[in-house]
Amino acid sequence: MSHPFDPALLAEARALQDDILVVNGLDASLLNEEVVRTLKAGGVHMNMSTLPDLSLSSPFHQFMLDHADDLVPVTTVAGIHAARAAGKVAVGYCWQWVDVDEDLSQLAGYHRIGLRSSGLVYNVGNYIGSGCVDPNPGPLSHYGIQVVEALQELRIVVDIGGHCSEATSYDVLEVAEGPVVCSHTNPLALRDNPRCMTDGLMRAIADTGGVIGIAAFNFFVVREGQATLEEFLRQLDHMIDVAGVDHVGIGLDQIIGRNDRGPVNPVTLPPEAYPQRYEDWIYVEGLHDFTGVPLITAGLLERGYAPEDIEKIMGANWLRVWAEVWGD
């Protein structure tokens, strides 16, 4: 019996990835050399990068210029295909929450800089809604409704992230029109962590035509010890069972370059949802960086998914939603 780590199967997976377009729907890494190197080594064609600071003075603009031979900023699906054709990795810009100090007039400028997807709330309540670890979760605020409307007006993807509370998430689905995504989460049915998502909410997202990305953050897969690739793939199977093969993608949520040391803030990152020392913020076996992405493809092959389904899961579902929302 073959195994995702089996060299022959891995070679098959790499060959398949060369035929399809592989998309990581959410990355939390700092853009750095290691990210560039491992994205290329792992056969990832498009990376949606979290850039909390999208301002004109952010150093990442220069980083993108300095790495123009390897990276291309993209704002359209056509741009992603063009990057692929040029042998470069496409990079999209996203936020995990809308941080404009309640001044939505700033959004147009950030859209111009390249913002194409945004979360709303990060774990704890803000001006927009409540977070997944809040003691008393509630719906979107008045302002939160305006935020969703403003994002949609600009054709920026609305991402409930996995960091919103369930109540706020359902409210977003109520307010938003068209596909809504959850860029990085894991099934609550298999891992009891407030950061994970109920089957019902995954179905509701699928009903909008959206995508749910699976995260590779170890603690969202297992409570203790190192999560195996098998345990991760079991979660992926479950999400596909629940939401359907057209509505699941990967959103691995690596934090390369941001993996600090020492204690975390227990208010925004409480112990029931996150390990309390950054040293313990580890990833599923083989998925600590992007070089392991073919392991996922190999795992799907091993589990008997048809190549056209693997193509959807590994990228085409994201591209479908982005094409619809971005309007290209």
Added chain:
Amino acid sequence: MSGRTIPRRDFVAGSVTAPLALGALGCSPNDEAAVQESEPQALDSAVVVGPVPLASPIRGLQAERMRLAAERRAGIPARVASWGEELEHVRSQVRAARDAGVNAFMVPVVSGEHEPAASENLRRFHEAVAALRDEVVAVLNLDGLVSAVVTGRVGLIPWFQGAKMIEADLALFAAYRASGAGIMAPTHLWKMPYGDGAFERSDQGLTATGRLAIRAMNRERIVIDLSGMGPRSCLDAMEESEHPVIFSHSNARAVHDHPMNLGDEHLRACAELGGVVGVSAFPTCVSAGDNPTADDVLRHLDHIVEVAGIDHVALGLDFTDLPRKRFPSDPVPDPPYRFPEGFSGFEDLPRLRDRLAERGYGEDDRGKILGGNMVRVLRGVWGDGAG
């Protein structure tokens, strides 16, 4: 026209945005000699009321933006007054307060602004106080209040609505306290990282961050003002706070059911903590009718006295002409507001004393309502002196 037409001037050379730098402007003209000579009973009959906004631009950028937007909607051409003209407006307002016997009133310095606008507002406030220093005193502590009383100037108590300049960065409470934030409403009327506002779609209670913020405000001896906060968040905050809290401008739901007003449970909880509720004259919070009267306001006061006790009521006034409506569903009209006849400005306060007497409030009770209760809370939370 855009919000950028806010009248402004260059205040000081260079840019002073860090709140701690404000002290360096030397804008707190407390007369130390007078304060030291004063007897402890200087505050015994002090009249301390508010909040009442000052004339723009001192009243803040957010308020100005909302005023200009409302006037634009109404087709009124933008009025841009010079800083000198604005100061004269403030001077006449302060004189009206002084002539009515007011020793100090709360002044909104921040009304929902984030940084850097919040620091800019605070700088404008201190700049205005410095320009009018022969008539006003910035009240940042109890010494400031004593100074106002013994020198016959009007004390302006900086009042912050919404700690949006702080959010989860709780160490900033100390910096803001040092530069003037003696009274802060942690949330405004809408949802905040701490909890829900009274006008929100939900009533969710304090968040974990909100509870930490209450403790930080206790630690920094900032008076916590819960006016405008949603009902559950208020109860949570009163449960969390070790110090008395105030509701600077809130009425009684039993008299008029409005989201800004307080149920009896809240009135009792406030009294148990030793706090005060300042009665508001803002018409929408007084009665459902179009023409609220001074007696309507006093019915709220009577009810608060009945439920919370005579030691827990004050005059919140809330004489404002500024727009409050931010979302279409907000339960407030657009200005101009029709304040109750006989209860619409500082000049009505002398007559109000008579009305209180007519309702059976004796001299001691009137002293408590007009300022004694508020002074007790300020002294209790701030501590004696400049500390």
